[in-house]
Amino acid sequence: VEREIRRGHHYDGIIMDPPSYGRGPNGEVWKLEDNLYSLIELCEKVLSDDPVFFILNSYSTGLSAGVMEYMLGAILKPKFGGKVSSDEFHFSGEFVLSLRK
DSSP, X not given: OHHHHHHTOOBSEEEEOOOSEEEOTTXXXXXXXXXXXXXXXXXXXXXXXXXXXXEEOOOOSSSOHHHHHHHHHHHHHHHHOOOOOOOOOOOOSOOOOOOOO
């Protein structure tokens, strides 16, 4: 994201699926609970003046859907307005895809 900021690139939408945990190139630890807020702040800088969407997905149990909704609202709504909502998806083990014409 920092590279995209330096290059001056902007996007109308962002789909984010960050890892719960990781290590950087120099061995630094990245934890979703500690770093998500600052990551969203960085992503805000690459959004166009009139973005269409920002989707955040997470499998982490460390942050609830409500906390992530709050973060998106606190960072993005003051500048862009719009609506922020969240929900939790529970997979029952069966997946059915229905396509209708």
